[in-house]
Amino acid sequence: MNCSFYRSLRNNISSAWMLSCLLFVMTIPLLIGIGLFLKSSLLLENNSILTLLFSKTWKPLNQNFGFYPFIISSIWVTLTAIVIAAPICLLTAIYLTQYSKKYFLKIMHPVIDILAGIPSVVYGVCGVLIIVPFISEIATIFGKHSSGYTILSGGIVLSIMITPFILNILIEIFKNIPDELQEASLSLGATKWETIKFVLIKKASPGIISSIGLGISRAFGETMAVLMVVGNVAKIPNNVLDPGYPLPALIANNYGEMLSIPMYDSALMFSALILFVVVLFFNIISRLIITKLEIY
Amino acid sequence: MKATETEIKINNLNVFHGNHHTLKNINIEIPKQKITVILGSSGCGKTTLLKCLNRLTDLYSNIKVKGEIIINGEDILHSKEDITDIRRKMGLLSQMPYPLPMNIYNNIAYGLKISGRNKKKYLNKRVEYYLKQINLWEEVKDRLKDPASSLSLGQQQRLCLARGLTVDPDIILADEPTSALDPVSSNAIEELFLNLKQHYTTVLVTHTLRQAKRIADYVVFMYLGEIIEQGPADEFFNNPKMDKTKSYLGGTSN
Numbered sequence: 244m245n246c247s248f249y250r251s252l253r254n255n256i257s258s259a260w261m262l263s264c265l266l267f268v269m270t271i272p273l274l275i276g277i278g279l280f281l282k283s284s285l286l287l288e289n290n291s292i293l294t295l296l297f298s299k300t301w302k303p304l305n306q307n308f309g310f311y312p313f314i315i316s317s318i319w320v321t322l323t324a325i326v327i328a329a330p331i332c333l334l335t336a337i338y339l340t341q342y343s344k345k346y347f348l349k350i351m352h353p354v355i356d357i358l359a360g361i362p363s364v365v366y367g368v369c370g371v372l373i374i375v376p377f378i379s380e381i382a383t384i385f386g387k388h389s390s391g392y393t394i395l396s397g398g399i400v401l402s403i404m405i406t407p408f409i410l411n412i413l414i415e416i417f418k419n420i421p422d423e424l425q426e427a428s429l430s431l432g433a434t435k436w437e438t439i440k441f442v443l444i445k446k447a448s449p450g451i452i453s454s455i456g457l458g459i460s461r462a463f464g465e466t467m468a469v470l471m472v473v474g475n476v477a478k479i480p481n482n483v484l485d486p487g488y489p490l491p492a493l494i495a496n497n498y499g500e501m502l503s504i505p506m507y508d509s510a511l512m513f514s515a516l517i518l519f520v521v522v523l524f525f526n527i528i529s530r531l532i533i534t535k536l537e538i539y
Numbered sequence: 540m541k542a543t544e545t546e547i548k549i550n551n552l553n554v555f556h557g558n559h560h561t562l563k564n565i566n567i568e569i570p571k572q573k574i575t576v577i578l579g580s581s582g583c584g585k586t587t588l589l590k591c592l593n594r595l596t597d598l599y600s601n602i603k604v605k606g607e608i609i610i611n612g613e614d615i616l617h618s619k620e621d622i623t624d625i626r627r628k629m630g631l632l633s634q635m636p637y638p639l640p641m642n643i644y645n646n647i648a649y650g651l652k653i654s655g656r657n658k659k660k661y662l663n664k665r666v667e668y669y670l671k672q673i674n675l676w677e678e679v680k681d682r683l684k685d686p687a688s689s690l691s692l693g694q695q696q697r698l699c700l701a702r703g704l705t706v707d708p709d710i711i712l713a714d715e716p717t718s719a720l721d722p723v724s725s726n727a728i729e730e731l732f733l734n735l736k737q738h739y740t741t742v743l744v745t746h747t748l749r750q751a752k753r754i755a756d757y758v759v760f761m762y763l764g765e766i767i768e769q770g771p772a773d774e775f776f777n778n779p780k781m782d783k784t785k786s787y788l789g790g791t792s793n
Contacts, residue, residue: 344600345600421637422598423633423634423635423637424637424639424640425598426590426595426598426631426633427631427633427637427639427699427702428639428649429595429598429623429626430593430595430626430629430630430631430703430712431626431627431649431650431653431702431703431705431706432623432624432626432627432650432653432654432706433623433649433653434623437653441639441649441653442639442640445639445640445641446640448640
């Protein structure tokens with residue numbers, strides 16, 4: 244009887260431990276959200292949220308906090324990165340799982356992991372040394388003058404950085420599609436390409452969406468590498484060859500520097516809040532799309 | 540008994556998975572428009588034999604196939620003909636139903652569409668025709684736009700059978716098609732095979748003796764990659780010659 248008492252006690256304790264860990268994990272994002280909101284409330288009390296989001300003037304000394312250029316820069320950089328990375332990752336994943344030999348995939352796994360493990364600042368340095376001059380050259384060919392510190396440079400660096408994350412998910416997804424599904428399509432006389440196009444990609448679509456969603460979230464918040472190549476000019480970019488100033492760069496460049504300016508602290512917290520909300524939004528949207536596609 | 544034509548002739552077929560010799564000197568003459576049952580316990584190479592027939596073995600680089608499989612006078616293992624045309628002659632039904640990730644209608648229309656028949660009216664008619672052939676039309680006619688995965692397993696398996704029929708095959712290959720199904724759905728599938736046999740040559744892999752007895756015209760009994768005995772169903776079940784067959788039929792061998 245004693246023995247069984249201890250067993251059930253241990254059993255209860257272990258589940259309590261797991262529950263508390265779960266609660267801990269769940270509370271952190273909530274606390275961060277609340278914290279950011281409280282910290283930025285000073286700014287929100289003095290300005291309407293619409294002015295903050297859509298005003299183009301960023302003159303902290305005059306108490307003009309228009310986040311529009313930063314938001315637009317962030318969107319441009321993120322979109323550029325996704326537009327470059329998503330198709331490359333999709334085609335790579337399909338090739339690795341459907342065409343190449345098994346051992347090649349085994350070799351590629353550590354390569355992809357290395358790509359994921361390179362520190363952000365190293366990507367930044369490579370960007371400054373290689374991509375920035377390259378873009379500057381390209382711009383001259385098209386008859387434009389550009390320092391090379393542009394949205395496009397940021398997008399390219401970012402696309403390389405998010406590739407391993409998207410690619411790893413996509414490889415898992417394509418590997419987990421049962422062989423029989425492919426066999427079914429082939430035995431109906433479909434070619435391999437038709438099978439991939441009509442069946443495999445369709446089957447993988449929830450996973451493709453979620454991997455891109457994750458890529459967007461990562462790209463939107465990535466700071467250091469982007470900050471080093473994107474130019475950091477608080478103006479609305481007209482095209483990808485203009486410099487930009489994404490939100491994370493704004494925070495990283497200024498936090499702790501100019502906090503004597505009234506409300507500046509609160510403004511930076513507000514930009515963090517925007518980042519937080521946008522990433523949350525993308526996660527929710529991709530979740531919704533996934534549940535809609537997963538019925539097949 | 541009337542003489543039967545041969546649909547598929549397998550000569551000296553040997554298959555290797557890496558270094559493992561999975562099929563050894565297989566020689567079978569599969570009769571036309573009959574149900575040929577390949578019987579044997581799990582892991583004896585039945586599924587591999589089936590996959591050789593429509594060359595799905597090509598997909599796996601570690602599998603090597605030697606020998607001849609002659610269909611319509613042509614050796615499909617060494618044929619210059621396009622592999623998709625060879626496969627189109629055979630409908631495949633696998634162990635578990637794997638409906639394509641589309642709605643019910645498109646699961647049937649898929650085979651037609653990829654062979655270039657895209658007219659809406661034609662497709663509608665054909666989809667109805669095939670669904671009726673497998674007795675599924677009444678059950679699904681109001682929900683053709685629902686995903687195929689919303690059907691029950693038994694319905695899915697019937698749908699997969701119909702999908703295989705859409706490309707007008709001569710041969711149906713079935714790999715333990717009822718092993719995942721309940722008895723009622725299994726019966727439905729068996730009935731379908733019996734109905735379809737006047738139009739199609741069926742090769743069915745199973746390890747269920749009772750199923751083989753119910754529907755087989757010709758039986759091939761395999762054990763560890765070798766054919767132990769083969770012959771017309773009556774003869775095979777009533778008068779087995781080999782000891783291994785006798786013990787399998789008596790249920791003492793696994």
